[in-house]
Amino acid sequence: MTPIARGFFGKRRDAEYGDRLPPGQYTVKDFPVLTFGPTPHTPVEQWSFTIKGAVEPERSWTWEEFRALRPETITKDIHCVTKWSKFDTVWGGVSVDTLLEGLTPTGAYVTAFCDGGYTTNLPLADVTGGKAWVAYDFGGEPLEPQHGGPARLLVPHLYFWKSAKWVRGLEITDDDVPGFWETNGYHNRGDPWLEQRYWGD
């Protein structure tokens, strides 16, 4: 029996969204910031993006080279494990598919690694096939440092901690290696539609 919170009615602001909102989420118009430590501030002159590990060949881009890659505009709903969702966010960036062109991964998993030491793990299948990008613009402007600039991973179909801020590359691995939040109580995959928030979900 679910206990009733007597006198609770709720604002029900999200009723109009129906099935667009994953279970247990509510919508926000602003853009909250959740980060485990200080915000890194890496100048783009010192920035590079690398794909390494179980992949042939490994590859690296400078900021200038990266910005010359085919850009895409991505409009997606995003969902944070802390329960806020933000609809119709508009990003500019490069598809991970584009980054992998001409490369042959031999492993089935990736670890995104970042300035500040953050990591997050994903099956390769969750970042390929038009599902993931490395984004450097938000809302038509350069991505602010507190939101992950110069560039962050964007994997909108999973909880947003998978969309690693300050991303500097992807390491392809043979085995699934749990990342930062994945070793600190959070679910290994993080599908918001299955409400995979925490260990054991």
Add this chain to the structure above:
Amino acid sequence: MTDWRTASLVEKRQETRTAATLVFDVSGWPGHRAGQHVDLRLTAEDGYQASRSYSIASPPENGNVALTVERLDDGEVSPYLVDVMAPGGELELRGPVGGWFVWDTGDSAPLVLIAGGSGIVPLMSMLRHRAARDSTVPTRLLVSARTIDDLIYGRELARLEGRDDGLEVFVTLTREAPDGWDGFTRRIDRDMLADVTWPPAEGPSTYVCGPTSFVETAADALVSLGHDAAAIRTERFGPTGT
């Protein structure tokens, strides 16, 4: 961890004009670490549900789970918790959650706690844990509040500092200070942090919790003072401008 547990409100006390502490008896509560949070789920009579996360204020040594909740005027859940819910009321709770923003007395490094507003809540769990274990780990708390009336746990902080066990409490009041106030009276900045914290060479463990802009300012300043970014743990809440 998947189970929602029934939580009964056994005690409620107003902390400030806008914040209240709610003490829950949680069936089958497995215990927690200082700094962790819980998810709450409220169900209305017609089945409508809303859930939110709140930091735990009580130490692991307590069997109950105390949350201190700040009422957000436009909020959906916090006005109910602060203004409406009465002892005897029930809701659902799951947790504890989080393995990063946690501290226990096994960490012997000097402890620096920096709180903006209700960001003091998880840090209070750490201070209560420290006191419950009679820890003498050198500890400095800097808390920022708008006015003295907005300072959560003011009397308890004074009492904990009075134990003379290595805890020092610093308060800054950003909007208005009472006559005779001898603490800080400005927003947190680099100079204040340099005054209050230990030098990086002391290797402190640092926890910062508060609104996003507060945490950004504090964490950036600590890094610029030479502190190792990897030893600064942060928890941010609230909106940003974008």
